[in-house]
Amino acid sequence: MEFKRRNGGPVMGGASQPKRGRTGGDWEDSPSLFEEELCMFEEAEMEAEDREGQAGHDVIPVGDLFSADLNPRWRRPHAPSLDSDSDTLVFQQIDLDYYLGSAVAGMPGQLQGKVPIIRMFGVTDSGNSVCCHVHGFAPYFYVPAPNGFTSDHLGEFKRELNSVVLKDMRSNKDNISVTVLAVDITRKESMYGYHGRRNLDFLRITMAMPRLIAPAKRLLEQGFKFGPFPIQNYQSYEANIDFEIRFMVDTDVVGCCWIELPKGKYRVREERSVSLCQYEVDVGWTDLISHPAEGEWQRIAPLRVLSFDIECAGRKGIFPEADKDPVIQIASMVQRQGETEPFIRTVFTLQSCASIVGSQILCFTQEKQLLQSWAEFVRTVDPDIITGYNIQNFDFPYLLNRAAALKVTLFPYLGRVQGIKSVLRDMNFQSKQMGRRENKTINIEGRVQFDLLQVLLRDYKLRSYTLNAVSFHFLQEQKEDVQHSIITDLQNGNEQTRRRLAVYCLKDAYLPLRLLQKLMCVINYMEMARVTGVPLTYLLSRGQQIKVVSQLLRQAMKQDLVMPVVKTETGEDYTGATVIEPEKGYYSVPIATLDFSSLYPSIMMAHNLCYTTLLQKGSVEKLGLSPEDFIKTPTGDQFVKSSLRKGLLPEILENLLSARKRAKAELKKETDPFKKQVLDGRQLALKISANSVYGFTGAQVGKLPCLEISQSVTGFGRQMIERTKQLVESKYTIANGYQADAKVIYGDTDSVMVKLGVATVREAMDLGKEAAEWVSSHFVHPIKLEFEKVYYPYLLINKKRYAGLYFSSSADTHDKMDCKGIETVRRDNCPLVANLINTCLQSILIDRDPQGAVAHAKEVISDLLCNRIDISQLVITKELTRTAQEYAGKQAHVELAERTPSTCWRTTFPSTHSTTWSSSCPNRSRQRASCSVSLHTTHTHTHTHTLNEHQDCT
DNA sequence: AGGACCACCTAG
DNA sequence: TGAGCTAGGTGGTCCT
Known part of the structure; x- marks a missing residue:
């Protein structure tokens, strides 16, 4: 459930060679390493270019800047002429937008007035740029057909809606005469709530341009009357879908996929080209072929x-x-x-x-x-x-x-x-x-x-x-x-x-x-665009929700399900996960950690939680369902079982997780480093996507919140972690022949930390694996508890605050010192604090020398008091102090500093919410704050040291 | 002193 | 008009 890489995390893609730092600061004398690097580029290229007889130019007089002779590399590779009768055009699409333009002869769609035209930009395998105008796709949305509506009423509905939309326009500078292009009857079903799998008549309303959707929707919602039908409020469906997403979903185009324009199906623009691209073509929206990003279509064009x-x-x-x-x-x-x-x-x-x-x-x-x-x-x-x-x-x-x-x-x-x-x-x-x-x-x-x-x-x-x-x-x-x-x-x-x-x-x-x-930003973002189906640009300009919407629509379309537009209103928050009360302390015995993998996605899959399976109030009676048709979740919500209807969300999650398994399997087999990167990017994108589905359902100000789903998910989660604790503690007991009574000393959301009472990491691993397997058998597929790691030793300070040596790959050596929630991983302390705590933790956990930790802290404090350190914010948690002392057997009668505000300047940037620490004042014109250091030592006296802006911070 | 509340940031 | 979620520790301010 971690979506953001903490503190940079381990950087993927192998270790990089640390560069030796520049020694002298004397610039003019010795060229920097960077200059040497630039120089090497030159040498490599000279060799290549000698053959081509192109001399490098260092300083170019301004003049023929753009002549091909001077700068042959600036232009893209030559684009051979394209004959649409005999050539297929294949390109990787990297950006997709739409504009309003005039119809192009021979292309589908409205002929008069401005029409929306989708524009795809991309690059071919040979590095030529492409601009592709896609014609004939118009925006639409749905409303349920009123009772008694037949095809005879379509014309009247369309005329009346067209007329009210026209009337509603304040100005009509595009001189639109037709707003509603078409109204059709189609069988659809709302995706929100289970209502017995019955498709109803929906009106599919096609508008002339995307910006007419909102007013049409509003007018229909507010009360619309046509023909003999009484005035009525229409609930609208899919009226809030971005036009680009609408197009991509309907044509099976995903972000950064490869597009093929078959020969004879497109036109090359000779004159009237509007773009700077090497190829500019027109195509009808049903004529383009979108290739799923599999096999050869996973490749990336030379962008x-x-x-x-x-x-x-x-x-x-x-x-x-x-x-x-x-x-x-x-x-x-x-x-x-x-x-x-x-x-x-x-x-x-x-x-x-x-x-x-x-x-x-x-x-x-x-x-x-x-x-x-x-x-x-x-x-x-x-x-x-x-x-x-x-x-x-x-x-x-x-x-x-x-x-x-x-x-x-x-x-x-x-x-x-x-x-x-x-x-x-x-x-x-x-x-x-x-x-x-x-x-x-x-x-x-x-x-x-x-x-x-x-x-x-x-x-x-x-x-x-x-x-x-x-x-x-x-x-x-x-x-x-x-x-x-x-x-x-x-x-x-x-x-x-x-x-x-x-x-x-x-x-x-x-x-x-x-x-x-x-x-690997480009690769990772492209993979995310491909997995979720949104354009690359959305990933940086939009939030998380659009990615789920895109997937949801794609899945829904296959079953003729439509997504309602819901009005967003924030209500009560719902209950989240359980954090097991920690048995705080220092553990010099191995602690096994068992985790539910992808807990929330697997809960949704296991219990078929979805919009389409939700039984709203009274549905059970109305549909005459028997108890074996549905389940009741811990929060009292009801969902039908997959035997009646398989949910969309579980389907999406299964696809994502099975695709991730495939990607990981391929990753293992793959030897080409570039393809490996792509696959790794993909599995990461798939994991993140699976995890954000739950968040989407709980987003109260969102496209389709459903708290019944999200609170049921967390409800199941709470039940499961409680059950896990009980199971482990009931089976692994002396009475059952084990070395000791196991005890769950902590757990958060999807994990339990167990003191199994064994002496070695090896034993903890073996017993942990066995326990995880055994506990898993008590839960519905695909819910699975896994053995993750052993902490040894383990320092449990509080809820969400602990540290330990992490054993996973080997029982003999620890992989790392793992710190959670402690100052060392927080960004709201100055580095001195993080370093001090880190050193203390190393002392305690690695050297097993708590007195050393205390001594080190004392030394730092003393340095602070004597102004031997220029930065000083010291925050040592009471718990850490207490625990260290406990471990030291109370021999160290030193109280560590409780808290000392800073003499270094803390700057928080509102734009990024990041905090930096510096020993000099970042903005002398603005600060009025004074900073103080106050330390408590065992020798009872309190030192207070105050600095203000007139004093030098060093 | 203690609590209500807030900002910040983290765990998951 | 577009925005994933809750739990919870810590430190600060303000009030009683």
Whole structure:
């Protein structure tokens, strides 16, 4: 039930070689490691290019920037001409949107007025870009047909609805004359609640464009009258589905899948092409073939990934403002997905700049020209994915604003569709999970914006999210050493100082690429898009729910089930999981841990919990069900058994979990490292997806909350953990011939920690496995209790706070020291505390020397009191102190410090909710706070030390 | 002193 | 108009 990688966690993809750090800080004398690296790129390429007779250019005078001779690599590979009569077009779709346009002759759909057209962007196996316009798909939704409705009434219904929708429009600037395209009768069943498997007549209402769905739905809900029928309120179904998702679900297209346009079924645009893509085609929506991501269709096209970074010359102490401060450098790196090195490394500079081996420098005397040329560079390189660090909220907005300030009119056309301007918008994204977050967004049609900062904020819990910290954490590598404050000075210096800045800027463009690769972001996100069926861009711009909705709709469609639109209202929270009261203390005996694997998904599968199986009040009587047809959950809710109807959610979960098993099996067999990465990304996506189904049903402000499901799930969970405790403690007893009476000393949600009374890890493992198997036999398939690990020794401080040496792979050596909930894993303490506690825990658990722990803590405190340490927030839990003392046999009559507020400055960033600690004041202009240290020692006196903003923190 | 409440962050 | 869930520890503030 863990969705976010804690503290970065172990980084997947094998260990990386830590780079040796740069020793001297003397920049001009010795080139940095990064420069050596750039140099190596150059050497490798020189060899290759010598054969082709292309000389490398270090510094290029601005002029023929875009001529093929000078920059042969900028353009995509040549695209052979395409003949739709004889060629099949196959491409991997990476972005999908829609627009309103005029009908194209020969394509299906409405002919007059503006029609919605789906647009897919993608790349072929040979690296050519594709823009595919898909015609004839229109948005629709459902309402139940009123009693007595027949096909004779369709015309009247349609006319009347059309008329009220038209009347409802405040302005009609698109001059829409027809809003309702069609109304059909179709047999469907609501997915909410079991009502005896009877399909009813539903009206499928097709609208002319997506934005007409909401008013039509509203008008029907508020009360709609037509023909002889009385005024009536219509409950609507599937009226809140994004148009893109609607299309993808109906055509079996998933995010990042391969699309095939059979020969003869599509048209190549010769004139009238609107995109910058190499191929631009039109196709009818029923003519495209979507390939499931299996076998050969798991591959990934050679996508172009552009990473960039900008530098601005800010004024002293003022954050750069786009209307005043110039953009002085833009570094860009372009890499093909799947390759290890960027094949374009370039930096656009304002004013001259000395050459950097391995990268191309383009110097400009006019900032306007720099910006304009960079935009042209982007259009020429035609990247599929644009990355960088905080590009979404800084670099892109700054560039757009700066270009506007300088009136570089051709700058903001960065997308793949000609004539569409990239504009900046403020978005207010908010979720319980991530809090309120102000975000800026810009539209870049056809290119996926993959801001690495946003990825890290979503997927990793880190202490700090600066590029420097993140690079160090994942790559053991850091940024080039340039202080922000000296950027302007470097720019105003000479070509050597600007060169130093350029190296810095290049590295900041390079690091995101390295991180993307190391963390396998592109692969993992693509796999998530494929597994859940949503476009790649949704994964970064939307929440968790849309992924479940997409899967739910796909499953529902097969059974003619439709999803109601529910009004969201928050009610009472429901009861969650049980946390077994811990028997706090230090255990110098092995503690076995048994876990239910995928507890909540397996509960939903085992008991067939779903919207479609829920028996609402009175249903049992109404449907005349007998007791063996349904179950009653611990919360008193009723669901029919799978013999009557198999639930959609259990089906989805089974598919996800069996697909995960397959992926893991394939992963084991696979030898190709690249395919391995894909498979690992897939199994991870499948696991996360399975776990988020439960959360979806409990999301009260959501697309389809169903607390009967979520509270039944947790209810079963509570019952199960209680039962598990009883079972274990009843069987593993001296009376039954075991060495000791087993005792469950702790448990949380889906796990129990058992003191089995055996002396060795080996015995605990063996007995643990046996116990897990035996307990499993008492539960319904596929619920399974598994032996996970042995803790030895184990320090149980409180609920959700413990530490122990973790034995799993071997009984002889521990895998790690596992700490849960303790200061060492929390980000709201300064590092000193985390380090101190960590050292103490190591002392206690590994060295088995609690006095050592106490001594160490004392020493640190004493250092603090004597100002020998510049940072100091000390928080040692009372429990840890007590436990350490207990273990030490009360011999150590030292009370550790209880709590000491800080002399270091804590900064919490509201945007990211992250906290950083520093010994210097982060913002001198703003703080009024004073900080104090107060320590209690056994010698009774209290030291209080207060610092305020006028004192130096060190 | 003790409790109600909040913010923050974690466990699962 | 879009947002997965609950349990619970710890430390802080404010009130009585």
